Amino acid sequence: MARKVVLEVKEGDLTKTLRGFFAELLTKGNLDALLIPLELPSKVNVVPTLVTEVEKLECAVLPAPVMTVNAARIISDMTKLTPSSKKVGVVLRNCEIRALLELVKLRQASLENMIIFGIDCVGTYSVSEYSKKVEKGESPGEAIINHFKKGEEDPDLRQSCKICSYPLAQNADVVIELVSHDSEKEVGINVATEKGEEGLKGIELKEDTDTEKRVKAVEEILSRQAKKREEYFEENSSRFQGIDNLMSIFSPCIRCYNCRTVCPACYCKECFFDSPTFEMEADSYLGWAESKGAVRMPSNTLFFHLTRMAHMATCCIGCGLCSEACPNDIPVAEAFQLAALEVQKDLDYVPGRSPDEELPLSSFREEELKEAED
Amino acid sequence: MKAIFRSLGLEENRVFLRWISASEGRRFADSAKEITEEVKKLGPNPISKAWWI
Numbered sequence A: 001m002a003r004k005v006v007l008e009v010k011e012g013d014l015t016k017t018l019r020g021f022f023a024e025l026l027t028k029g030n031l032d033a034l035l036i037p038l039e040l041p042s043k044v045n046v047v048p049t050l051v052t053e054v055e056k057l058e059c060a061v062l063p064a065p066v067m068t069v070n071a072a073r074i075i076s077d078m079t080k081l082t083p084s085s086k087k088v089g090v091v092l093r094n095c096e097i098r099a100l101l102e103l104v105k106l107r108q109a110s111l112e113n114m115i116i117f118g119i120d121c122v123g124t125y126s127v128s129e130y131s132k133k134v135e136k137g138e139s140p141g142e143a144i145i146n147h148f149k150k151g152e153e154d155p156d157l158r159q160s161c162k163i164c165s166y167p168l169a170q171n172a173d174v175v176i177e178l179v180s181h182d183s184e185k186e187v188g189i190n191v192a193t194e195k196g197e198e199g200l201k202g203i204e205l206k207e208d209t210d211t212e213k214r215v216k217a218v219e220e221i222l223s224r225q226a227k228k229r230e231e232y233f234e235e236n237s238s239r240f241q242g243i244d245n246l247m248s249i250f251s252p253c254i255r256c257y258n259c260r261t262v263c264p265a266c267y268c269k270e271c272f273f274d275s276p277t278f279e280m281e282a283d284s285y286l287g288w289a290e291s292k293g294a295v296r297m298p299s300n301t302l303f304f305h306l307t308r309m310a311h312m313a314t315c316c317i318g319c320g321l322c323s324e325a326c327p328n329d330i331p332v333a334e335a336f337q338l339a340a341l342e343v344q345k346d347l348d349y350v351p352g353r354s355p356d357e358e359l360p361l362s363s364f365r366e367e368e369l370k371e372a373e374d
Numbered sequence B: 001m002k003a004i005f006r007s008l009g010l011e012e013n014r015v016f017l018r019w020i021s022a023s024e025g026r027r028f029a030d031s032a033k034e035i036t037e038e039v040k041k042l043g044p045n046p047i048s049k050a051w052w053i
Helices: A014-027 A054-059 A071-079 A094-105 A127-135 A140-150 A194-199 A212-240 A243-249 A258-262 A282-292 A301-315 A321-325 A332-346 B002-007 B025-042
Strands: A003-008 A033-039 A046-051 A088-092 A114-119 A174-177 A186-191
Touching: A003 A014, A014 A033, A014 A054, A014 A088, A014 A140, A014 A186, A033 A054, A033 A071, A046 A054, A046 A071, A071 A088, A071 A094, A088 A094, A094 A114, A114 A194, A127 A140, A212 A243, A212 A332, A258 A321, A301 A332, A301 B002, A321 A332, A332 B002
Parallel strands: A033 A088, A088 A114, A114 A174
Antiparallel strands: A003 A186, A033 A046, A174 A186
16 A cells, blocks of 8 residues: 655755655645744754744755754644644654654554654754854755765764664655665655555655665665664673763763653653652651761662663663753763663563554563563 | 663662562562572672762
């Protein structure tokens, strides 16, 4: 049922072509609104924007070289109370799609009337790196596309992007394939679901004849990224291991909870650490201080991070926004991915791999995890 | 929990996992005794006195 088509790139300008494509969807097509990255008037940032007026798409930036927020959180915020009554096309990179699928399983978001346009991700810069480039007069959008076209890794990319497991868009209603096509000439579009067909109703596109090259390209990229990730953790995991190293990493933690706030998987209305459990009497603190001789304040810093890991490790997709949000540059994402990948391996679960796959902690089988038992 | 401890180089042997039904009272008591002995063998937890965590 999936239909493969191509979009011709005009004047070798990928971003302009994609802008035109989405503009058509709003005007001629079937969509009432788009959630799509727009460049701010100040030009130093690109943010997810809910657009109804097609003129605004002139500042759309795709592929967006910066990620201020995981758009899955935005969609969850939008659809938590009520689903959308209008047809909205949401343009997402794969880590956002994965997070969104998990949030839907957790009943924190609704995909009703939402059509997912997944776009292959070529990586992102940090927000500060992006604005620095703009201020220097460089075009980060062009820089990122150039590195992608040459097939080389951009050294300025966020660490999480460098070791990203699944940068190519999957499980979307419409997949915008940048990889596996010569992006000077064309962009592949895989209309994967009926919803996708609905979203593209009224738009004419040329049929794609070669459908095998995508499969090959996906394999190549996934294995390249798996290797990069393996190498990274081989070289770097010892930095996080053992209580001394781990606490050294989390020494600068000031308990601002930024990491928790930006995390798409942390959806609890009241975090355990904000709950009355942690509203303690003075004598409790003094008791600990007496038994240990001293107690770091605020207390329970390691406990916070380990608990957050225990609560969301099955869902951690490695988007890395936690590291970006940390005011003291703690590599939160690396620590959490280190733990999360181990947990996901034990449970044979990959978050966002399939919308139909049950959450590992919500499903029960009579015989399971016998190997983990003591 | 064990996977998290293992990946971060913390002592996963101090965390025990065992499925026990509410009607398996005997098994629960035996497990509790077993765990206590095992953990005693591991000695005092070096982190218990860590004030800086």
